[in-house]
Every structure is written in C-alpha cells, then in structure tokens.
Amino acid sequence: MAGSKNHTPVVLTVAGFDPSGGAGIITDVRTILCFGCRPVAAITSLTFQNTEGVFGAIHESAQSIRAQILPVIEEIPVAAVKTGMLPTAEIVLEIARLIRNHDLPPPVIDPVMRSSSGYELMEQEAIEVLCHELIPLARLITPNIPEAEALAGVRVEDESGMRNAAQKLREMGARAVLIKGGHLSQKSEVRDQKSAGRQATDLLHDEDETTSFRGEWIDAPLVRGTGCMMSSAIAACLAQGIALNESVRLAKEFVAGAIRQAPNFEADPVTLKITEITNLRE
Ligand code: PLP
Numbered sequence: 001m002a003g004s005k006n007h008t009p010v011v012l013t014v015a016g017f018d019p020s021g022g023a024g025i026i027t028d029v030r031t032i033l034c035f036g037c038r039p040v041a042a043i044t045s046l047t048f049q050n051t052e053g054v055f056g057a058i059h060e061s062a063q064s065i066r067a068q069i070l071p072v073i074e075e076i077p078v079a080a081v082k083t084g085m086l087p088t089a090e091i092v093l094e095i096a097r098l099i100r101n102h103d104l105p106p107p108v109i110d111p112v113m114r115s116s117s118g119y120e121l122m123e124q125e126a127i128e129v130l131c132h133e134l135i136p137l138a139r140l141i142t143p144n145i146p147e148a149e150a151l152a153g154v155r156v157e158d159e160s161g162m163r164n165a166a167q168k169l170r171e172m173g174a175r176a177v178l179i180k181g182g183h184l185s186q187k188s189e190v191r192d193q194k195s196a197g198r199q200a201t202d203l204l205h206d207e208d209e210t211t212s213f214r215g216e217w218i219d220a221p222l223v224r225g226t227g228c229m230m231s232s233a234i235a236a237c238l239a240q241g242i243a244l245n246e247s248v249r250l251a252k253e254f255v256a257g258a259i260r261q262a263p264n265f266e267a268d269p270v271t272l273k274i275t276e277i278t279n280l281r282e
Contacts, residue, residue, distance in 0.1 A: 008036070008037060008038045009037045009038070009079035009080070009236075009239035009240055010037065010038045010039075010040055010076050010077065010078050010079055010080075010239070011032045011037045011038070011039055011040070011078070011079065011080045011081075011082060011232070011235050011236050011239050012039075012040050012041070012042070012069070012072070012073070012078045012080070012081045012082070012104070013025060013028040013029065013032065013039060013040075013041045013042075013081075013082045013083075013084065013232060013235075014041070014042045014044060014065070014069070014081070014082070014083045014084070014086070014095055015028055015041070015043070015044060015082070015083065015084030015085050015110075015112075015228065016043070016044050016045040016046075016047050016057070016084060016085030016087070016112070016121065017043045017045065017046050017047060018047050018049055018225075019047070019048070019049065019050075020049055020050045020051060022049075022051060022224040022225050023115070023224045023225035023227075023228050024047065024084060024085060024225070024228060025041050025043060025084070027225040027228040027229055027232070028041070028082065028084065028228050028229075028231075028232040029041060031228070031229045031232035031233050031236065031254070032232050032235070032236045034233075034236075034254070035232075035233055035236035035237060035240075035254075036236070036240070037079070037080075037236040037239050037240070040072050040076060040078070042065055042068035042069045042072075043060060043068065044059065044060050044065065044084075044085055044086055044087060044091050045057045045058065045059045045060060045085055045087045045121075046058045046059075046060075047085075047121075049115070049119075051224075052117070053115070053117035053118075053119065054115045054117055054119035054121075057087065057121070059087045059088055059091070060091065061090065061091075062090040062091060062093065062094035065091055065094045065095065065098075066094055066098065069098055070098075070102075073098075073102055073104065078104060078105065079105065079238075079239035079240075080105050080108065080235040080236065080238045080239035081099065081104050081105050081106075081107040081108070081235065082107060082108045082109075082110065082231050082232055082234075082235035083095060083107050083108070083109050083110065083134070084110050084112050084227075084228055084231065085112045085121045085122065086112075086122060086126060086130065086134075087121060087122055087123060087126060088123055088125075088126050089123065089125040089126045089128070089129040091126070092126050092129040092130050092133060092134055093129055093133055095107075095134060096129075096133040096134045096137060099134075099137050100137065105139070105238075106137055106138060106139035106175060107134075107137065107138055107139060107235075108138070108139055108140045108141075108142065108231050108234050108235040108238065109130075109134060109135065109138045109140070109141045109142065109174075109231075110141075110142050110227050110228065110230070110231035111127075111130060111141060111142075111143050111147045111151060112147075112227065112228075113127070113146070113147050113150060114146075115224075116224055127150065127151070130151075131151060131172055135151075135169065135172045135173055135174050136172065136173030136174070137173070138173070138174040138175060138176075139175050139176065139238065139244075140174070140175065140176045140177070140178060140206075140234065140244065141169055141174045141176075141177050141178070142178045142180065142227065142230060142231045142234070143165075143169070143177075143179055143180070144179075144180045144182060144183050144227065145162075145179065145180070145181065145182075145183035145184055146183060148162070148165040148166075148169070148179050149165065151165075151169060151172075152164075152165040152168035152169055152172075153168070154168060156179075156184070157184075158184070159181075159184075159201060159203065159212070162179045162181060162184075162201075162203045163203065163205070163210065165177075165179060166179050166203055166205035166210070167205065169205075170205055175206070175207070176204065176205060176206035176207070176244055177203075177204070177205045177206075178202060178203070178204045178205075178234075178248060179202065179203045179205075180200075180202050180227070180230070181200050181201040181202050181203065182200045182217065184200070184201070199214055199215065199216065199217055200214075200215050200216070200217040200218075201213065201214050201215070202215075202248070202252065204244070204245065204248050206244050206245065211245055211248075213248060213249065213252055215252060215256060218256065218259045218260060223258070223259050226255050226258070226259060229251075229254065229255050229258060230251050230252070230255050231251075233247075233250065233251035233254045233255070234247045234248060234251045237250055237251065
C-alpha cells in the first residue's frame, strides 16, 4: 500500500457481530485490512451463531450506535462507509441521520436481510426505513436476488429482471446498484444445467451505464460472509479513489478467490492479497 501510515484510508463498517467470524464485522474488518485500509467499526447487533445456523440476536439501540460512531468520526476522517446488518428501523434511521449530519461519505449498503440458514436479520419496518431514508444516500447498494426482489417489489427470474430491479433501486435514489446474480443459478430455468457450465452474472448499474460481470458459478454452500466481503472490498477500493467499476471487479476477484479456497480450509481467504492496487487509482 502506497503512502505513509498516516495516509492509510479509513473504512467505517456498521454491521452485526457474528462470534464465529464467518460473516459480519469480523469478516468486514479482515477484508478491509486485506485491501490495505484501516477499519473502524460499530456493532448493530450481537448475534449468536456458528456454522450450523443463527440462534438469536440482541440488537443495539440508536443511542448506542451514535455513541459508538460519534467519538470515532470526530477524531478520524473516514474515507468510505459500509453498512451490513441493520436490524431495526431506529438503527437505520440513526445511520441515515449520522451520514447526513456529519457529512460522511455516501455508503456502500449491503442490505442484509436473512442468514443463509434462514434467520431473519432485519425487521420489516427496518426494510421500509432503509428504502426511504438510507437508499437515497447510497453510493452503492449490493443486494442479492431475493434482497433486490424485496426492495424493488419485482420478481427477478433472469438478466432482464435484474436490469428492471436495478432501475427501480436507482429510482429510489441510490447512485449505483450492484445486483449479485448468484441466486439466479438456483432458479428453475438454469437449475438443470450442469454446475460446471453455470454462470453467475452480477449487474452493475452506475449513473447511466450498465456493466455485466460474468463469472463461473462456484457451488460452495458452506461459505458464509461473501456478501460482507464483497461490500467491504468495494468500500475499501472506493476509499482509495478507485473507480466503482474497477472496485467491483477487484472485489469479485477477491470473493471468488475466497470461495475457491474456503471449502478445503487449507488456506485462510484473508491471506489473499490484492496487489498493485495503487496503479488503479482514479
Ligand atoms: N451479518 C451478520 C451479522 C450475519 O450473521 C450474516 C449472515 O448470517 C450476514 C451479515 C450476511 O452474510 P452474507 O455475507 O453471507 O450475506
């Protein structure tokens, strides 16, 4: 990473705590470090989980979110913000208020709604406040297909459905939308294809430009935290002045590497390093 220690860009993650380290703030912090940035963090919820599932959660209050974030941002200039699990309406509202009133960078929003084991991580009322208060402030929102369907209120069965949902999310005020197409591989019309030939296409809709990122679909049901990695990696790239398109490409490369390495547990995904990142600055 170029520059002196004092110039290391700071990335603020506001997310849930997963004690097993598979997802949430631990994954965010490790990813941000991999991309050469300095993580600072606020915890929205203490969840209880391991690789088998989520067994419960105790959520923070708006007051404790504010108390965690204010002393940090008053002292340290934050170059990028990323949000993960925002379980309640009062927390979403507080984050939006903090971003507006303290001139924080437009956030990368990972609209985490449920765990892969099916546990609801966000209340319905919080989803509504997210749509009205936080999405309009977003630099980028990164839903998977079920999250895009819930937020945009449309069915997504194929790539044109992804474009439609992305357009709707832009109309809600997000500056850019990245719809992660992994779940399309499990939908009916592609389910019968051999997994070796399956593609997972992500769609980026930024300002008036749409870019498709095609990649091989890797069947790795055991890997958790890929959404956390993706949004944290993008935020860390943006913090370094890298263009959004290139940030998404680098983040996808990082996540694909992590997925490939994770099932055999021989290599820790966070030992992956992004090199030559300094050449990619805007
Ligand atoms: N954040 C927390 C605290 C979680 O527990 C989970 C999933 O269980 C997630 C985020 C979402 O994880 P993923 O990156 O797999 O979407």
